[in-house]
Amino acid sequence: xLPFKGIDPRDITDACICSVVPPLSPIFEQVCRTYFDVEPxxxxxxxKTGIHIIYDTPRDVGTDRIADAVAALRLYGGPAIIVDFxxxxxxxxxxxxxxxxxxxxAPGLAVAAEALYRNTxxxxxxxxxxxxxxxxxxxxxxxxxxxxxGYVGLVEGMIARFKEELGQEATVVATGGLAEVMAEQTTVFxxxxxxxxxxxxxxxxxLNKKAPPEGGD
Numbered sequence: 001x002l003p004f005k006g007i008d009p010r011d012i013t014d015a016c017i018c019s020v021v022p023p024l025s026p027i028f029e030q031v032c033r034t035y036f037d038v039e040p041x042x043x044x045x046x047x048k049t050g051i052h053i054i055y056d057t058p059r060d061v062g063t064d065r066i067a068d069a070v071a072a073l074r075l076y077g078g079p080a081i082i083v084d085f086x087x088x089x090x091x092x093x094x095x096x097x098x099x100x101x102x103x104x105x106a107p108g109l110a111v112a113a114e115a116l117y118r119n120t121x122x123x124x125x126x127x128x129x130x131x132x133x134x135x136x137x138x139x140x141x142x143x144x145x146x147x148x149x150g151y152v153g154l155v156e157g158m159i160a161r162f163k164e165e166l167g168q169e170a171t172v173v174a175t176g177g178l179a180e181v182m183a184e185q186t187t188v189f190x191x192x193x194x195x196x197x198x199x200x201x202x203x204x205x206x207l208n209k210k211a212p213p214e215g216g217d
Contacts, residue, residue: 015040016205018063018197041205043067048207051094054101061100065092067200068175069100074203076171076191081162083155083189084196085176087111093162093170104158109147109178116143128178130185152185159188 002009015032017040019025025042032040041047043063051070055061064084069092072080078099082092085108092103107115109128127144134149136142163170174182174189175196183189193199 009035012036012038014038014205014209016043016201017041018043018067018201020062020064041208043201043204047204049204050207052099054095054099062090064197065090065103066100067197067204068092069094069200070203071193071196071200072171072173073098075193075199076173079166079168079170081159081166081170081172082196083159083172083174083176083179083182085109085174085178085182089151089154091158091162093166095166096168106154109151113143113147129181148181149185152182155182156186156188 002012013036015036015038017025017028017032019028019042029040029042032038043049043066045059049066049070051066051073053061053066064086065082068082068084072082072092073094078094079096080094082090082094082103084090084092087108088111089106089108090103091105093101095101113128128148129144130148131141131144133141134145136145159172171190172188173191173193173196175193177194179189179192179194183192
């Protein structure tokens with residue numbers, strides 16, 4: 001696949017992986033070994049991240065969320081709120097002291113749409129784009145309103161609650177596949193960064209490359 005992007009696989013010298021699908025992790029690790037002759041760094045317990053995790057069970061935090069938090073803290077500082085529009089719509093909070101303190105998880109737009117298609121036979125599939133009005137005049141427009149505009153309401157409401165619990169204003173960062181679509185419908189985001197997770201992975205890799213993992217955060 002890389003040659004299609006003009007990249008020679010021999011030019012790959014390092015790899016860093018975060019995965020929330022455990023059965024796939026060893027597959028991608030083997031891809032790195034077989035095709036790049038590189039031993040990847042897989043973000044897991046014992047890998048240094050540079051961020052203190054304040055969570056009931058720190059190991060329960062998805063490594064993608066940690067990577068997002070590391071990048072947001074490096075780029076924007078704390079306090080910060082991250083909204084990642086992926087398979088799930090994930091909210092993460094970083095304190096003014098740069099601590100990861102938790103968040104919230106809701107179904108992603110595509111997951112919610114698929115659930116409606118599967119369980120409601122009369123609904124037709126439609127593109128996840130904003131409708132012309134909140135009051136949909138056909139089933140596709142109604143679906144787009146409920147999903148896209150409805151999720152805007154979800155995001156705005158959750159961010160307001162997060163700021164209230166943080167006790168101050170915070171930088172709000174959006175990332176993930178539908179971040180730009182959602183950003184067109186609200187002014188709640190301060191920054192749109194589709195590469196947030198990758199930037200966090202690079203930061204984690206650099207930290208561990210300089211200081212090999214010996215436990216810690």
